[in-house]
Amino acid sequence: MIDEILRHNRQFVESEAYRSFETSKYPDKKIAIVTCMDTRLVELLPAALGIRNGDVKMIKNAGGTITNPFDSTMRSILIAVYELGVNEVMIIGHTGCGVQGMDAAEMLELMRSRGVDDEHISLMRHCGIDLDSWLHGFTDTADAVNETVDLVRNHPLMPHDVRIAGYIMDSLTGELTIV
Numbered sequence: 001m002i003d004e005i006l007r008h009n010r011q012f013v014e015s016e017a018y019r020s021f022e023t024s025k026y027p028d029k030k031i032a033i034v035t036c037m038d039t040r041l042v043e044l045l046p047a048a049l050g051i052r053n054g055d056v057k058m059i060k061n062a063g064g065t066i067t068n069p070f071d072s073t074m075r076s077i078l079i080a081v082y083e084l085g086v087n088e089v090m091i092i093g094h095t096g097c098g099v100q101g102m103d104a105a106e107m108l109e110l111m112r113s114r115g116v117d118d119e120h121i122s123l124m125r126h127c128g129i130d131l132d133s134w135l136h137g138f139t140d141t142a143d144a145v146n147e148t149v150d151l152v153r154n155h156p157l158m159p160h161d162v163r164i165a166g167y168i169m170d171s172l173t174g175e176l177t178i179v
Contacts, residue, residue: 021053021054023053023054025084026084026085027054027055027057027080027084027085027086028054028055029051030085030086030088031056031089031090032056032057032058032059032076032077032080032081032086032088032089032090033049033056033057033059033089033092034060034061034064034065034066034073034077034089034090034091034148034152035058035090035092035093035169036061036063036064036092036093036094036097036099037060037061037062037064038094038097040094040096041169041171044169044171045092045169047174048174048175049174049176057080057084057086059077059080062098062099063093063097063099063137063138064092064093064094064097064148065091065093065099065145065147065148066152067133067134069151074151074155077089078155078157081158081159081162087161087162087163088162088163088164088165089152089162089163089164090165090166090167091148091149091152091165091167092145092166092176093141093144093145093167093168093169093179094169094170095141095168095169095170095172096171097141100137100138100139100144101137101139102135102137103137104132104133104134104135104136105132108121108131108135142168142179145166145167145168146166148166149165149166149179152164165178166178166179167179
């Protein structure tokens, strides 16, 4: 599959198809969106929100949540605010998220079945990584979105004039619900 993607990329560049996507690094709408990496949202979310290339800073991860105030997602939001002119942040969860109900013990068993040995898992724990917490999903999407909104809004490095709001997107229709 990667070879197919690389062939397409060469054709894309050779035909100069990239020209229709040219924009600057600064988001035109001054918004950052934190959302899930779910495949259903790749085209649905921008279409449902009416955003195009160059409009927003899109930050995606598993679950669209922030589990640590000093993780790469929070760092990305702060960079978007301080370096790229963002003044609003949308946290968008979605229905039917794969992280909802995810179980750390099951994830660790999957890792073992793929060849990760217990020595590496023990080493992570010995280094202070709480794998049970880090690999655990969430029970309720609205609660997870609200926790992330609260974390961003109350982060010690977040200026108070940045609007932070949470939503849940219907993975089928694209409808947003405020949480």
